[in-house]
Amino acid sequence: MRREKREEGTTVKAVTRVMAILFILCFLTTSTALAEDSFNLNKDGYSTSYTYTYDYWGDVQESPDAYRIKTVIDTVSLGLENMGGVKLTKPQSLYVRGHDLYIVDTPNNRILQVAYRDLQYTLVRVISEVKGAETATFNSPYDVFVDPENNIYVADYGNHRVVMMDEDLNLIREYVKPTDATFDQGQDYLPKKITVDVAGRVYVLATNVNKGLIKYEANGTFVGFIGANPVRVSMGEYIWKRYFQTKEQRAQSTAFVPTEYENIYIDDKGFIYATTTTFSEYDLKSDVAKPIRRLNGLGNDILIKNDTYPPIGDLWWAEGDSSYYGPSRMTDITVFEDDIYVVLDRIRGRLFGYDSQGVMLWAFGTRGSTTGAFVRSVALEHMDRDLLVLDEVKGSVTVFTPTEYGNTIYEAYRKYNDGDYAQSAEVWKDVLRMNANYPLAFRGIGLAVMRENRFQEAMEYFKMAHDRESYGRAFKLYRKDWIEKNVWWLVLVLAAVLIIPLAIGRVKKMKWEVIMHEHNKVKAGV
Amino acid sequence: MSTTKSKPVSDASSRAAARKAWWDRYVHALKYSLHVITHPFDGFWDLTREGHGTLAAANTFMLLFLLTRVLKLMYTSFQFVDVAVQHINVFQQMGSLLLPFLILCLANWAMTTLFDGKGRFIDIYIAMCYALVPYILIQLPMVLVSNMLTFEEASIHTVLLTVSVIWCAFLAFVGLMQIHDYSPGKTLIFVVVTVVGAAVIIFLILVFFSLLSDALGFFVSLYREMAFRLN
Structure with a gap:
């Protein structure tokens, strides 16, 4: 009898124990759900504020606007309707030299020169022909470049040539299809993007050429190709294609060819920045894809990447077939004088600014038809610190100018680069006042504070910035101080x-x- | 008469004595872990066969292990770990260690019991908990030490952590060998088999719950349909 009773007691105990465990499990599951709420982004890459940054953990942090819309340059504002009424239709490229803006109106075979004077963008002239032995027109020009002497280079796509002419549109030189054996003579020469260095060497990005950039000497002779994308084949892929696919399958599947570049830009130091949009999205975060490159004279990528993530634009995106989905595809790039570079993403119509160390300064923009949003953004240029974005569907150039926040970042960055840490710290503090989620500001202040031998304070700033190396250095000095002070103890x-x-x-x-x-x-x- | 009167007294004293004995045994079991991790072959053999180890001590080690893990994530200097503290769920972290541990123990018991392994489930659990002791002994102080090291000295940190993990793995291996009285080769085979077994268990659990939710969903929709028709 007694024994049974005891057993009953234990079973009751067991039941309560099981209930307790179940209760705890329920508690566990609810707390998991709560923890996930702290991620402040539904990872589709869309639910962000207009301007944002990524923090150390790759989470989106809302940010004050770094740029605001200054004006929009379009058919109406240029007064094109009174001049024969040919509208801007699908313009393809922009170029800025000094305060002159060149808009390449591809289907209309013309280039519009717009001057920025007295806060006004006014049409100066329409470049639609080149004066040589006989006057020739362009055939769907895709890109333009203007050198410091105001010589104009045009990528005359439909005429299979790059034209160089002086300020008064007199033909100086033509850069045509190389007769060299390295260039496939069977295919058309279709120059799409051009850039010219200080020595007058011309670099051409041509359609269907995957050997890199075509390089000409200033006198028009073809030199060769530079900056070809190295072909990467994984072992598994090679074995699969080589030994397991039938001939028909192999013919159908993509060949191992290097990818072509999307756009090029030459900075004032003579380095060519290139973007590419053909890559596997799984290669982005491991920095294999390298969508943004900085090419040296040998054509090697020397872009500096000192941040947690390589510069790839958005860190999160939804996967799918929609043209709105997928990783950022950089369709153009522009570089400021202090090596800050800005890239334009055509997928979500966003601009990403990076400093010379590859740290994201800000990101903004979205898709849409309102002002400040883009339907199909194709080209990006800068005039001083202003950014000009060309939308081919809207047929307009949106001009962005930095806000106080944006300008403060630039000022702090400039002082920081000049080695003026104390001064830059003051400016970084202003940045922090406007945006408390700015790691660069914490690091900048930390460095200044460390100079003043306030190591403990510096450690706190570096911790906020997640800068381990600097933290380590500050901590080492702090530890040394501490030991010296407390040696008797x-x-x-x-x-x-x-x-x-x-x-x-x-x-x-x-x-x-x-x-x-x-x-x-x-x-x-x- | 006197017996009835003295009974509760003796009951209480015997209970106190039992408690004392239990406590002594518990403390001995805790101390014995130091012998186990330094003399694993003898230690694991005597752990269950001579009754040196107790379930209470094993549970203590388990708890300390989970605690160490959490403390390590939360308080190691940020120079050495990459943890988004704001996204950490302590219970989730603990569960993600405890559950696989138990499933692996279960799988190991299920497999070895068919191939004349001598260990009972409880023996395996106790032995595996004792194998975690180096992790606790090294990593718990390292949480503190990490806050005295700089980024350049990270190698010290990494080496010690690696040593603790290798030590634990070695102990787990020897522990299984001694508990089941297996040869090293057989143990190795059964380590692999255990992992496969654990995968099967997880698969069965998933199937069970998905079927359960399907079945529940069926009844819920049945009820809804009926409620809709009857109205």
């Missing part, structure tokens, strides 16, 4: 730790000896 504690057990051991030993002595005496007595 340390010696005391060490002495205590060593001496007290020794003393205790000695006392015990003495006691033991006394006891043994007494013992022996007793023994001897017996």
